[in-house]
Amino acid sequence: MRELPVAVIGAGPVGLAAAANLIAHGLAVKVYECGAQAGANVSDWRHVRLFSPWEFNIDRAARALLEPTSWRAPDAAAYPTGAELVGAYLVPLAQTPALAPVIEYGARVTAIGRRGIDKVVSRDREQHPFQLSVTDKNGRIRRELARAVIDASGTWTSPNPLGAGGIAAEGEQAQVQRIDYGIPDVLGRDRAGFVGRTTLVVGAGHSAANVLLDLAELAKQDATTRAVWATRGTNLSRVYGGGANDQLAARGDLGRRLRQLVEGGRVELVAGFACVAVREAAGQIVIEGETSAGSRTIGPVDRIVACTGQRPDLSLARELRVELDPWLESARALGPLVDPNLHSCGSVPPHGHRELSHPESGFYTVGVKSYGRAPTFLMATGYEQVRSVVAAIAGDLAAADDVRLVLPETGVCTTAAVGSGGCCGGPAPAATEACCADDAAAKAQGQSSCGCGSSAKANEAAPAQ
Template structure:
């Protein structure tokens, strides 16, 4: 195992103390980091690729979360908001993604001490150390981080920072359809027939699905949400067909569990179980995709089913196979990642889906998230790599600990506490994919 620098705080120089902490992403964990740093009077900048805060969540804003408000609000953010006159939503209600943004994230991002530090339309395309590629060691920890960004107008800029908190998430980088982890052969020729996870089936994207045969690939909660919406559409438009294709013998990740304290998630699994049992969803299991090809205006999925060559024809495919972190922008940063799930090496055993459900994750903070480049952190969904079902409360505790560490408050940084609802079955040792929604 790589030896990690677990000193109370990064090497401090006069220049570093004058630089802000760079937060990549303005989703819930990125904004929670901003709130935690605000309370500790540490300067920061939030770099957001989208034209609005929480751009990724807005893409699936029609989906209702399975976690109630009581587990969705960061404590530091709540304190700042309440001081500004904000009223906490009904703690037992479960919002949609858009309600989550409008009722919580937008008010938080609008607070004066945070709003002035958010830069929209600013995509981080690379992170390094100033004048240091990853091979140079002498004096490395004393050099500020360098973030290269590209704005939507094409302008390229560079920022320096004392520390980097990467909360950019994984929604923009889905896992490929291929069972090998690679895009199936022929993908480019049918890209217009393969949709991202969580399309708005009953709303903005409705016309695309009416009267067509849609196959949802994946065994997680993202797949379940889309399957339910498609069956509702089929009730209204009888020529609409729905197929669920999975590579395992059963969809254990979505099946219901009486042990799940998140009742909305348990109902989600039960609903899909019933739809499949009633024949309203055609279930194809044991299908391993290796190639795809156009079939007129439709698409043909080819591979094996239970070891035998197989083919499945459909009009559209929804890729709900989960997500993975974009690590390309971090090529010049010294990372210490687990070989399997691509999470920080000290965190990986705590979230390994072969050993843990998402409700049995142990509390963890800056120590488990530290990399050989001190002061750089992956947080939130991205910190989980390819492990499934990240819960927001986990990310909030991560950034609370990191903010305390940056402030030199080692007592608070090391005293990590995390209470998660029991979650029943949300992982399997047969496959690894992220699920939605926290």
């Protein structure tokens, strides 16, 4: 078992960070990337500028591999686009002498199991190596063995549907040619599909904000271009953000600009709209939905952009013993820490290998996929996740358990709890590694979980695996 490599699925930012950490520990690694280059999924949103600067986007172990090469570190305070993240960091990292030989491109992992036994067998389970079914770029299928598996495949290619119930809206599949899932390049390569047309953007996250801001810019160039924005919820504080209170200035500015568009009448907002059907109407499409006031129709419009988030592909680990949060589909112990039903404090408590592990010893879900359907993931979170996970695989439990994660706060904190101190008890005291006052109080009492109202109880009920 110890002679086998650790398999890493995905050569995005977190997957490459995992590989860099494995190399730093002297462990053999094999990276499987289904795209043609590192950061293939990032390239899909290459036109989008990140709201986190370079200082948060470069992993420490990855930097150690890059510095002996001709690589030049970007300005730590600059905000890269997706294209710059790929070109100035991910591709050079993948081409380092340590990583280049261990990455296979065009390699899609379709299933993971244990060699010689299925999911039901318990006896001596940990003595059987992992077996991965891999389809290469020529369509050939082979089996590969690994001592451990780190799944950093992400969720980008598994978008949520328009349908508010979690399944495709009636007629959605029939109109799929008029629906973009993700973040189209409205001002660049996809401009022809949006200029002079009416576009409905569905979703209440930062992806929707980016698309709406681009549509507003396009409308300046062509007055016949219109944007309609539909959200399932009515509380838009998360996407509008904390403004000047956001510790990531670009994130706060994104929400501020979007609010100005809505309040200035440049974007029509339909809040509290649950999409149930998409129908063709005289060459355009109308969207039927439900609101608290009854049925409502939006349209006709020419295109729809579904910024409704992503969900993890669970088929990959069907033959493994995984334990997931029942509704987020995140790693089970991580669920209460990131559950948007409980809180959205712009930060999460430090978490590592114990929260990311499963009953299947040696299998870890990391990166945005570890969050399942929960939003607000930052790359810096993934980097600390894999540092802890790799230390655990290497047998250094002291380092693995020494998890330190401090994320920039949004300036917005919403929870299901109601108290005299307000949401989460108000902002965290200065110079504390906490997302809010209740979180700081919980940590002062020796708890590792966020203390945001009912979420604190949920965290205590979810033991680490």
